[in-house]
Amino acid sequence: MNASIPQVSVAGAGEEITLVIGGNILSTNVQEVRQKVLDVLNQNETGNPLWKRLHLDLTAAQMIDSTGLNFLVAVTRHVKKRGIELKISVSSPNISKSFNFIRLNRQAEIVLIGS
């Protein structure tokens, strides 16, 4: 499984921010992903008073393991505390299934694209 450090990029401004994570989130790369994502969240928390929604685009991910899922649960908690709505897009039905198993679908809107 490809565990190279995925690119993290930001699109949009104002009310909705889209955060694109361009690969897998696994036990072997989660630390680097965490740092990149936290940087983006912190920037918007301090510099974007209009921010209301976060869209996590994970459509490039082929696998997210339990450590990656734990990280996503932590992101969910983080943004919910700040009253930010969360939407997560995935293209893998298996990843979507994992979200259901750990009940992430009750915490965020999960969108399965292209299946």
Place this chain on the structure above:
Amino acid sequence: MYLTSDGRQSQRVSRPVDSVLIIDDEEDLLDMLKAVVSTLGYEVTTASDVDTAEGILTRRGTRAFQCVLTDYKMPGRNGLELLRWLKHFDADLAIIVNTGYASHEDVSAMIREGAADILKKPVQMDILRQALTHAVKQTRVSRRRASAEKAVLQVGVVQSYMLRITGIRDIPWVGFYSRPVHQAGGDFVSSFPREGGGELLIMADVAGHNLDAAYISAFFHGAVHGMARAGLSSQSMVNEINRFLLSKWNDRDLGDSADQAPEASVCALFIEVDGTRETMVCHNNGLPTPVLTLPEARTSFIGMGNCPLGLYDDPETCVTRIDGAKGASLLCYSDGLEDFARAQRISPLALACRLHFASDAERDEILAEADDDVMVMRLCMADCGEDAFFPILADSYPGDTYQQIDAVEDGWARSIQYAIPDILDEKLYSILLTAREAVINATLHGCGGDPEKAADFHVHYSPKLKLLRIMARDPGQGYDDDFLTAAEPDMEKERHSGLVLIRNFPDRVWTERRNATVFAEFSLI
């Protein structure tokens, strides 16, 4: 008559004169070439066109000639057409094309079709002599090689026949496959009926995979056959073969130029199976460790083979006895299978599985690139049915493996896809994710990340039942959480998301030893 080195007179054995067939439509040139080539010591036959040349070659046979020297441009068919015709019937007979008119494309075509040389008219005497010498030599070497290949093929036919008469293929509870790199090789297997309905199976791999290895292998199995008939025990046979190799074959000084035969060693596995097929005793010297799979898909390696026979006085045979092996199977293979699996970056068990269930044609295709002889044998003990599980992976990982889990997972993916080529991506994902979580759990928590401790990970497959089963086992104490039946995962406990995945992705999950051993089963239907 000629003198030998010690001054005696000896009758010279006259070597047959090499024959050359010359074709040219220009009568004067043909006569001149005939005279020149005759002067060079060749017997010459001439033809003025391609049809006549083909008639001569057909009538007298291509082997009556050592070289053909042909003009290129002639009325009717040209030299290139003769070249094509000739290569179709006798690829070993060298043909020189002598031309004054050929274009670049023609020359390219002649090279492609296998012309030994292309001469430009008018050809100088020295150049013609060199070209003929080279072409005749090429024909001789080529014919010698073809003859040697035929001999090797014949040895292969004999070895295949010997495999048939050993009766191994007639034993319904033994699956066997062997493929030498060449037509014949040093891997071989024999079977001998024992008293009480038992069977002695002997698998041997002679060092090397050339004809000498095939010869030694035949000698070994013949000798063992005789000893088996005389009622010797497996250990006695092992000792006898070891003694023979040491005291006869390998008893010489290094660098003894009078004796060029290579030193011989034999890896041998003797398996005595009793009449009830519930007990077996293995004597292993040098073959890869046999793999025992119990009916509930638990695999263990039995009896590491130590060193081959023929090296030391004490063969240090590894003897393993297995009682109550009802429903079990034993997988044995030669090191050629391990080497080929390593080259493919897959588990040897995955390769053995693929070969076991493949057709002969598929097996030959799979092993086309193998560099060594490959031999696989699988014994089914009493009550081991067609629905039995076959091991695909049986590895042990140090406690710090979780750090390299991506590379490990890649290896699993390759092995599983190799053994089960038609597995669906979705199923593979479920298997890999579950395996990843189970092995991270076993190494990180069960072994505490300690590289001195190890966790076992096995994958088994039953083609008949279309079931794949994985097992992860760590040496830890386990834990009390009943994660299999918990109504809701506790997401405050980080470990729980891994357990949730392990619980939900497989079709069936069960544990032993307070969750320190986890089994997960996937239906591949």
